[in-house]
Amino acid sequence: MQRPEDLTRNQDMANHAPATRVFDVAPPSARTMWTLPALWVVLVAVVFALRHEVLLHANPAVPMMPAWLPAMSALTLPLLGSFILLHYRRIQLADGMLSIRAAGMFGHRVAVAELDLERARIVDLDEHTALKPGARLWGMGLPGFSAGHSRLRNRARAFCLLTRRDKVLALPRRDGRYILLSPEKPQELLQGLREAAGQSRG
DSSP: OOOHHHHHHHHHHHHHSOOEEEEOBOOOOHHHHHHHHHHHHHHHHHHHHTTTSGGGSOOTTOTTSOTHHHHHHHHHHHHHHHHHHTTOEEEEEETTEEEEEETTTEEEEEEGGGBOTTSOEEEOTTTOGGGSEEEEEEEEEETTEEEEEEEETTSOEEEEEESOSSSEEEEEBTTSOEEEEOBSSHHHHHHHHHHHHHHHHO
């Protein structure tokens, strides 16, 4: 049987243990999800339309392998990979760190203390056009979807995980950069960040 002081100590440890919170990302729109399949259909139609051209004829040395078959594979694999990566998105808050995984390939970690939460706000990018992503520095983009590092129209650099243009959580960093996110519940994430900031100061 545990002594009362042991129970108290265990309770204190549980209270101070770093909690991990995962925030759902808003799902991409139907337009975004259909972009890649639609592009694949167009490219397949082009390949079949050109299948009688010289460059797409079967290789005489390999009569059983139509030349359009590897062309189809070369078109399908990147598009299929991109479609799968769209589903890998994650926002996590743990031990004073905000971790973001966008499209599987693009990750970003920042200490909550580096965020200027006093200036953080939930915006509609159609109204706050200065925060719209412009030139993509390293990332992936589709209609209605942006992941990775971009330069905003206000010339600041930003890491983005955007699946919609409204209800975007804009998080300014103290170094002048931004983080733009599309959580399912942006107010809940903002509140979680403020609570984490309060705990780190305490």
